[in-house]
Amino acid sequence: MFDATVTIPIWLFLLLLAAASYALIMSALLPSVRWYFRRRLNRAVDRLNNSLQIKVRPFQRTKRQVLIDQLMFDQEIMTQIETQASTENIPREVLQARVKAYAREIVPSFNAYVYYRVGYWMAKKIARFVYRVRVAAADNKQLQAVDPESTVVFVMNHRSNMDYVLISYLAAEQVTLSYAVGEWARVFPLESLIRALGAFFVRRNSRNPLYRKVLERYVYMATQSGVCQAVFLEGGLSRDGAMGEPKLGFLDYMLRQYDWQSDRNLVFIPVGINYDHVLEDQNLLSWDDKDKRLSKGQHLKKLWRFLRENLFVSSRTRWKRFGYASVNFGLPVSMQDYCGERELNFKHLDKERRIPRVLELAETLMNALRHVLPVLPVPLIAAVLARAEGEALTSLEISRSCDELIDKMIAQGSAMRAEEKPRPRTLAASLDLLVERQILIEDDDRFAVAPGKEALLRYYANSIAHWWQGEEPGPADSAEADPMHLEHRADKAVV
Numbered sequence: 436m437f438d439a440t441v442t443i444p445i446w447l448f449l450l451l452l453a454a455a456s457y458a459l460i461m462s463a464l465l466p467s468v469r470w471y472f473r474r475r476l477n478r479a480v481d482r483l484n485n486s487l488q489i490k491v492r493p494f495q496r497t498k499r500q501v502l503i504d505q506l507m508f509d510q511e512i513m514t515q516i517e518t519q520a521s522t523e524n525i526p527r528e529v530l531q532a533r534v535k536a537y538a539r540e541i542v543p544s545f546n547a548y549v550y551y552r553v554g555y556w557m558a559k560k561i562a563r564f565v566y567r568v569r570v571a572a573a574d575n576k577q578l579q580a581v582d583p584e585s586t587v588v589f590v591m592n593h594r595s596n597m598d599y600v601l602i603s604y605l606a607a608e609q610v611t612l613s614y615a616v617g618e619w620a621r622v623f624p625l626e627s628l629i630r631a632l633g634a635f636f637v638r639r640n641s642r643n644p645l646y647r648k649v650l651e652r653y654v655y656m657a658t659q660s661g662v663c664q665a666v667f668l669e670g671g672l673s674r675d676g677a678m679g680e681p682k683l684g685f686l687d688y689m690l691r692q693y694d695w696q697s698d699r700n701l702v703f704i705p706v707g708i709n710y711d712h713v714l715e716d717q718n719l720l721s722w723d724d725k726d727k728r729l730s731k732g733q734h735l736k737k738l739w740r741f742l743r744e745n746l747f748v749s750s751r752t753r754w755k756r757f758g759y760a761s762v763n764f765g766l767p768v769s770m771q772d773y774c775g776e777r778e779l780n781f782k783h784l785d786k787e788r789r790i791p792r793v794l795e796l797a798e799t800l801m802n803a804l805r806h807v808l809p810v811l812p813v814p815l816i817a818a819v820l821a822r823a824e825g826e827a828l829t830s831l832e833i834s835r836s837c838d839e840l841i842d843k844m845i846a847q848g849s850a851m852r853a854e855e856k857p858r859p860r861t862l863a864a865s866l867d868l869l870v871e872r873q874i875l876i877e878d879d880d881r882f883a884v885a886p887g888k889e890a891l892l893r894y895y896a897n898s899i900a901h902w903w904q905g906e907e908p909g910p911a912d913s914a915e916a917d918p919m920h921l922e923h924r925a926d927k928a929v930v
Contacts (some may be wrong), residue, residue, distance in 0.1 A: 449865035494660030524557035566760035681797035707808035711758025761809035
């Protein structure tokens with residue numbers, strides 16, 4: 436009986452062999468491989484945490500599917516589903532499926548190895564490839580004194596898509612950052628990389644109440660868990676170079692359930708960013724005119740031209756073309772102190788009373804950003820020529836006017852010191868940059884705005900318009916430290 440021969444077709448044998456192989460891999464080999472790599476990754480994160488001021492949180496190490504499930508069965512989201520199902524007569528199963536899709540769209544899949552071995556390396560190389568990078572801090576001691584168990588949120592102005600690269604590179608030695616990224620980045624393979632870096636995707640200007648509730652609850656979960664985040668207060672890129680009005684969405688998500696007496700401290704750190712050359716300036720200026728927007732093919736062609744012109748030239752040549760990129764870290768604003776001084780508890784405020792208080796905080800943070808916004812040579816020259824109203828100026832007159840403008844800004848409280856005034860050779864290099872870009876025309880050492888380039892020059896002048904137009908920002912915050920004095924650290928470039 437047991438020595439009988441069973442004959443089966445070859446196709447059935449191959450099918451059974453494939454099924455057995457699959458079962459062996461899925462039940463024995465794959466779990467072992469996953470365990471091995473997860474164990475190595477956990478060890479790497481433990482070593483990484485020893486060098487970070489703000490450690491990688493358990494929330495960031497939680498499996499993505501677990502976070503998605505938490506969102507799907509969050510009590511407030513379930514209540515929203517019940518309400519919407521009743522009012523709009525939509526089956527609950529359909530709404531639950533939408534919640535699952537929204538959660539999968541939003542929740543990142545943070546990988547510390549990818550963040551530091553890929554993301555940090557790329558950010559560093561790209562930032563230093565294009566710009567001379569300068570970084571300073573209003574008070575390093577106060578920044579170092581921030582409680583490492585706090586939820587730290589970097590609030591920034593938004594000048595360029597390079598902002599993501601620049602701040603990730605400069606902050607990587609202290610924290611891992613989580614960003615909100617628009618739908619423009621949801622393309623293969625960029626989407627997977629961005630998720631692995633801890634960023635989450637958002638649909639900007641979405642009015643879908645169910646989607647907004649899922650996004651709100653994710654932001655709340657991340658904030659409560661201490662995840663360090665980066666938020667652009669203006670919401671999107673500045674189209675005219677000036678700082679826009681603050682958008683309250685993310686601030687409100689973070690604060691509407693915040694109880695300063697019992698919750699983890701929430702600390703906002705203003706981060707001002709500015710450039711001598713914003714790579715996408717022309718596209719931003721023409722954004723409102725859909726006919727002038729670049730197509731994907733034109734973007735690729737522009738990228739190819741950029742690489743062809745800059746990949747095989749020296750760093751000094753590239754820096755002459757693109758100038759400085761500068762980041763200033765302002766004074767931290769502790770919500771425990773802020774709420775305690777004002778006897779303010781956001782958790783106990785209804786929407787009508789809460790939104791004005793959120794707006795008040797947003798204005799405080801925007802004023803802090805204005806105070807620490809870097810003042811660079813190209814914006815200075817642009818402001819001087821914008822004030823000249825079309826009159827041609829000599830290089831000596833421009834240099835003198837820049838000095839006078841800096842003195843005025845320092846007197847008003849700008850985060851700049853007299854000894855940081857651009858040297859004549861730096862101003863000369865910046866004038867050359869503007870002439871090479873055909874923004875200025877030179878005739879016998881007299882510089883004037885090129886015809887048709889007035890809006891582009893004004894774009895750069897607008898980045899510091901709150902100083903030279905006579906608008907004096909209010910106090911950056913209630914801290915006693917003077918925001919004027921910036922302490923420079925790594926990557927300092929003498930102006």
